[in-house]
Amino acid sequence: MPRKPNYEREDLIERARDLFWKRGWAGTSLKDLEASLQMRPGSFYAAFGSKDALFALAMEKYTLDGQARLSALARSHGALEALKLFPAVVIENEKAPAKACMLSKTFLELHAHNHPLAQEANLHLIRMEADFSNLFRQAQKDGAIDGQHDPKALARRYQSDLIGLRVSAERIDVDAKAIAAEIANSLDRL
Amino acid sequence: MPRKPNYEREDLIERARDLFWKRGWAGTSLKDLEASLQMRPGSFYAAFGSKDALFALAMEKYTLDGQARLSALARSHGALEALKLFPAVVIENEKAPAKACMLSKTFLELHAHNHPLAQEANLHLIRMEADFSNLFRQAQKDGAIDGQHDPKALARRYQSDLIGLRVSAERIDVDAKAIAAEIANSLDRL
DNA sequence: AACTTTCTTGAGTGATCGCTCAAGTATATA
DNA sequence: TATATACTTGAGCGATCACTCAAGAAAGTT
Numbered sequence: 001m002p003r004k005p006n007y008e009r010e011d012l013i014e015r016a017r018d019l020f021w022k023r024g025w026a027g028t029s030l031k032d033l034e035a036s037l038q039m040r041p042g043s044f045y046a047a048f049g050s051k052d053a054l055f056a057l058a059m060e061k062y063t064l065d066g067q068a069r070l071s072a073l074a075r076s077h078g079a080l081e082a083l084k085l086f087p088a089v090v091i092e093n094e095k096a097p098a099k100a101c102m103l104s105k106t107f108l109e110l111h112a113h114n115h116p117l118a119q120e121a122n123l124h125l126i127r128m129e130a131d132f133s134n135l136f137r138q139a140q141k142d143g144a145i146d147g148q149h150d151p152k153a154l155a156r157r158y159q160s161d162l163i164g165l166r167v168s169a170e171r172i173d174v175d176a177k178a179i180a181a182e183i184a185n186s187l188d189r190l
Numbered sequence: 191m192p193r194k195p196n197y198e199r200e201d202l203i204e205r206a207r208d209l210f211w212k213r214g215w216a217g218t219s220l221k222d223l224e225a226s227l228q229m230r231p232g233s234f235y236a237a238f239g240s241k242d243a244l245f246a247l248a249m250e251k252y253t254l255d256g257q258a259r260l261s262a263l264a265r266s267h268g269a270l271e272a273l274k275l276f277p278a279v280v281i282e283n284e285k286a287p288a289k290a291c292m293l294s295k296t297f298l299e300l301h302a303h304n305h306p307l308a309q310e311a312n313l314h315l316i317r318m319e320a321d322f323s324n325l326f327r328q329a330q331k332d333g334a335i336d337g338q339h340d341p342k343a344l345a346r347r348y349q350s351d352l353i354g355l356r357v358s359a360e361r362i363d364v365d366a367k368a369i370a371a372e373i374a375n376s377l378d379r380l
Numbered sequence: 381a382a383c384t385t386t387c388t389t390g391a392g393t394g395a396t397c398g399c400t401c402a403a404g405t406a407t408a409t410a
Numbered sequence: 411t412a413t414a415t416a417c418t419t420g421a422g423c424g425a426t427c428a429c430t431c432a433a434g435a436a437a438g439t440t
Contacts (some may be wrong), residue, residue: 005387046386
């Protein structure tokens with residue numbers, strides 16, 4: 001008996017993710033979302049409940065995509081090579097609406113207000129860090145890097161470097177590819 | 191004949207800087223500023239003209255303070271040691287309202303909107319990068335690091351690492367001191 | 381075709397945004 | 411003490427914020 005919605009939910013979340021990623025949380029108004037998703041307020045709230053709820057879905061999609069890209073690299077190139085390639089891949093992705101990491105942007109914007117989305121962003125960062133850690137551990141099993149290192153420490157530093165790289169890549173006056181290459185190089189010296 | 195303002199302008203700018211630094215541009219309302227500066231709207235606009243104008247002053251103060259701290263370190267400890275100490279000093283500063291860099295936060299928040307303050311933040315980042323570059327050059331003259339390296343490339347990477355460190359330091363679950371120590375260590379291997 | 385159920389629409393809600401300005405107050409000069 | 415010159419006050423401006431809801435449109439079932 002019912003009527004189907006005339007949209008693809010996942011498409012909408014992707015478009016919202018791109019807007020939020022580029023403009024940030026406060027910088028994205030409902031007017032912006034209505035324009036991009038081609039939805040009127042009523043449909044929007046029926047479908048997602050609130051701006052924050054959609055933002056949470058957008059961050060989740062962002063993280064899952066990142067994890068998928070990383071594990072695809074690991075499958076095709078091996079653990080160490082994936083970690084070496086990832087920084088360059090991430091900042092050279094032409095389809096991405098921004099170079100900087102959506103999770104770190106969100107965390108920075110909302111952390112001081114104790115906004116739940118800041119904690120959410122942090123949780124996603126922890127998830128990513130765990131993935132990096134697993135790849136470092138795998139690289140050690142592969143004999144690609146020294147087994148003496150603590151994979152968690154390597155992941156912590158790697159994620160920090162990646163965040164810095166991606167902020168720098170947003171600036172037009174910075175040669176981010178060079179930084180990405182240096183990050184990759186430093187992994188060879190482990 | 192006139193009447194003097196009953197405030198110290200530099201104090202106000204410092205308090206505004208701390209608010210903006212912690213909460214960001216959109217996250218800091220005029221209500222917040224009025225409360226922190228103990229000023230009513232009329233006095234505020236007579237003194238600063240606009241929220242954005244005060245933000246610009248706040249960023250300038252932020253940058254000058256950073257430059258002063260860095261050059262003080264260089265004077266007391268030498269160029270290389272200053273660069274090695276700076277990351278730890280910056281994230282352990284208890285008086286600071288936030289760990290993350292105000293310039294990168296501002297740039298990230300406002301860049302997508304082509305907001306003038308984003309360009310302003312970028313200019314300050316360039317100034318800081320130049321300071322880092324000068325210190326690397328000095329460290330080479332001192333014979334503290336290999337003269338083969340390009341000081342500008344070293345500064346570029348250093349600034350990127352510093353930005354990542356400072357974002358990470360905002361997270362309670364990350365051992366930022368360990369990252370700072372690794373950044374310092376890597377300067378010894380140059 | 382009639383009915384039921386869901387989705388869509390868009391005018392409009394109260395709250396908050398950055399900001400203005402006329403009126404009042406304080407202070408230095410004459 | 412009178413006057414001139416700021417500085418301070420706070421009610422309130424128009425704009426925008428996230429969001430609501432009553433009414434209408436569309437589609438599956440009978």
